[in-house]
Amino acid sequence: xxxxxxxxxxxxxxxxxxxxxxxxxxxxxxxxxxxxxxxxxxxxxxxxxxxxxxxxxxxxxxxxxxxxxxxxxxxxxxxxxxxxxxxxxxxxxxxxxxxxxxxxxxxxxxxxxxxxxxxxxxxxxxxxxxxxxxxxxxxxxxxxxxxxxxxxxxxxxxxxxxxxxxxxxxxxxxxxxxxxxxxxxxxxxxxxxxxxxxxxxxxxxxxxxxxxxxxxxxxxxxxxxxxxxxxxxxxxxxxxxxxxxxxxxxxxxxxxxxxxxxxxxxxxxxxxxxxxxxxxxxxxxxxxxxxxxxxxxxxxxxxxxxxxxxxxxxxxxxxxxxxxxxxxxxxxxxxxxxxxxxxxxxxxxxxxxxxxxxxxxxxxxxxxxxxxxxxxxxxxxxxxxxxxxxxxxxxxxxxxxxxxxxxxxxxxxxxxxxxxxxxxxxxxxxxxxxxxxxxxxxxxxxxxxxxxxxxxxxxxxxxxxxxxxxxxxxxxxxxxxxx
Numbered sequence: 001x002x003x004x005x006x007x008x009x010x011x012x013x014x015x016x017x018x019x020x021x022x023x024x025x026x027x028x029x030x031x032x033x034x035x036x037x038x039x040x041x042x043x044x045x046x047x048x049x050x051x052x053x054x055x056x057x058x059x060x061x062x063x064x065x066x067x068x069x070x071x072x073x074x075x076x077x078x079x080x081x082x083x084x085x086x087x088x089x090x091x092x093x094x095x096x097x098x099x100x101x102x103x104x105x106x107x108x109x110x111x112x113x114x115x116x117x118x119x120x121x122x123x124x125x126x127x128x129x130x131x132x133x134x135x136x137x138x139x140x141x142x143x144x145x146x147x148x149x150x151x152x153x154x155x156x157x158x159x160x161x162x163x164x165x166x167x168x169x170x171x172x173x174x175x176x177x178x179x180x181x182x183x184x185x186x187x188x189x190x191x192x193x194x195x196x197x198x199x200x201x202x203x204x205x206x207x208x209x210x211x212x213x214x215x216x217x218x219x220x221x222x223x224x225x226x227x228x229x230x231x232x233x234x235x236x237x238x239x240x241x242x243x244x245x246x247x248x249x250x251x252x253x254x255x256x257x258x259x260x261x262x263x264x265x266x267x268x269x270x271x272x273x274x275x276x277x278x279x280x281x282x283x284x285x286x287x288x289x290x291x292x293x294x295x296x297x298x299x300x301x302x303x304x305x306x307x308x309x310x311x312x313x314x315x316x317x318x319x320x321x322x323x324x325x326x327x328x329x330x331x332x333x334x335x336x337x338x339x340x341x342x343x344x345x346x347x348x349x350x351x352x353x354x355x356x357x358x359x360x361x362x363x364x365x366x367x368x369x370x371x372x373x374x375x376x377x378x379x380x381x382x383x384x385x386x387x388x389x390x391x392x393x394x395x396x397x398x399x400x401x402x403x404x405x406x407x408x409x410x411x412x413x414x415x416x417x418x419x420x421x422x423x424x425x426x427x428x429x430x431x432x433x434x435x436x437x438x439x440x441x442x443x444x445x446x447x448x449x450x451x452x453x454x455x456x457x458x459x460x461x462x463x464x465x466x467x468x469x470x471x472x473x474x475x476x477x478x479x480x481x482x483x
Contacts, residue, residue, distance in 0.1 A: 157267040164260045171253055177205060180247040197245050204238045208249055216261045224265045231257055276437055302345060309342040362415030363388035366448055371402035371471030377431060378448060381439050382419040402470045407445060408462045410452055421455045
């Protein structure tokens with residue numbers, strides 16, 4: 001049994017050797033056919049090895065370049081990485097810095113306000129400071145760099161006054177602000193005499209300049225001529241005090257004071273005009289507010305009236321459907337009447353809305369007041385009130401002793417333009433030629449009517465009769481009292 005197994009094993013081993021041999025032989029034959037010679041095989045293997053090494057070298061080079069790029073990118077983004085890691089702390093610090101900036105800005109604003117308040121206080125103190133504490137080269141002559149009244153004067157007028165005062169300073173410096181006729185012998189010593197005369201003239205100029213500053217500071221449209229006369233009288237009175245010294249204030253110097261007073265007078269006129277203009281603007285604003293209120297009230301009333309008639313009409317129409325033959329005619333008449341009233345209410349509402357939307361629409365009025373202003377004096381004005389008579393009554397309430405007579409009230413789509421055209425046409429007939437906001441004109445009523453028709457393009461209804469009941473009744477009562 002064992003011998004058989006051993007024999008089988010030997011046979012299997014030999015068979016396997018034979019199979020291996022056959023397979024190896026076939027593979028060798030194939031290799032031999034592929035590589036005819038061993039040298040060619042080796043050469044091919046070397047070539048493939050070289051190609052593989054080259055490819056590997058290229059890949060290694062790419063890997064190296066990638067590593068270098070990665071290293072460079074990492075270095076370049078390091079700050080960004082740090083910022084990203086510190087984003088929270090940076091945001092907190094930014095919020096703190098903003099809060100600190102707001103505090104600094106608030107502190108700056110507070111200090112700025114404090115500085116402005118202190119500058120204002122300094123300005124007020126400097127405007128009222130004692131004359132002798134002002135640092136001025138010509139203070140001994142009573143001529144100050146900035147007189148007290150100049151702090152309240154407008155910038156343009158102040159600059160012109162400073163130019164004149166610089167001329168005055170030049171005249172004082174050149175000793176041409178005062179003049180002397182002939183020589184005066186007081187002590188026998190010319191130098192002593194000159195010193196005495198110069199001292200007297202210094203006192204005279206000091207008194208003249210200080211008094212002129214006071215007079216010019218109080219000049220107004222009401223006292224301008226009187227102020228010029230007082231300046232001239234002041235110069236004459238001071239010259240009389242030193243008549244024995246044969247000297248006095250130069251005429252050119254006094255003329256400069258006249259010019260200074262004239263510029264300050266122009267400023268007071270301009271200031272008054274500005275005040276009048278502001279007053280007019282406020283009056284116009286009040287007038288527009290009243291007109292708007294009237295339009296609003298009239299619109300509300302028209303809407304309520306329209307709603308009332310609609311409700312009544314709707315109710316009447318229901319009654320018409322339920323009425324008998326005998327009642328039908330009466331109800332139909334009532335419905336027709338209500339429809340007419342509703343149409344009138346709607347038209348009224350539309351008219352109020354149209355007037356409210358078109359702000360240039362209004363009424364131009366021509367009124368007079370014989371008892372207050374005399375004959376042939378007419379006021380030409382404009383109002384946007386829904387009822388222009390409200391404006392006329394308002395003008396006659398307290399500002400004048402008698403009520404106004406209304407000669408014409410003309411409706412216009414552009415009332416301001418019509419009013420301006422009439423004012424321009426009669427500009428040479430103004431009662432007050434200085435204040436152009438006073439709308440009174442001394443002209444015949446027929447000329448105003450012709451102008452209105454020429455500008456408006458249509459005939460206007462004018463009342464030429466002057467009623468003036470209160471005025472004429474007052475005159476009759478006085479005549480009876482005298483009799």
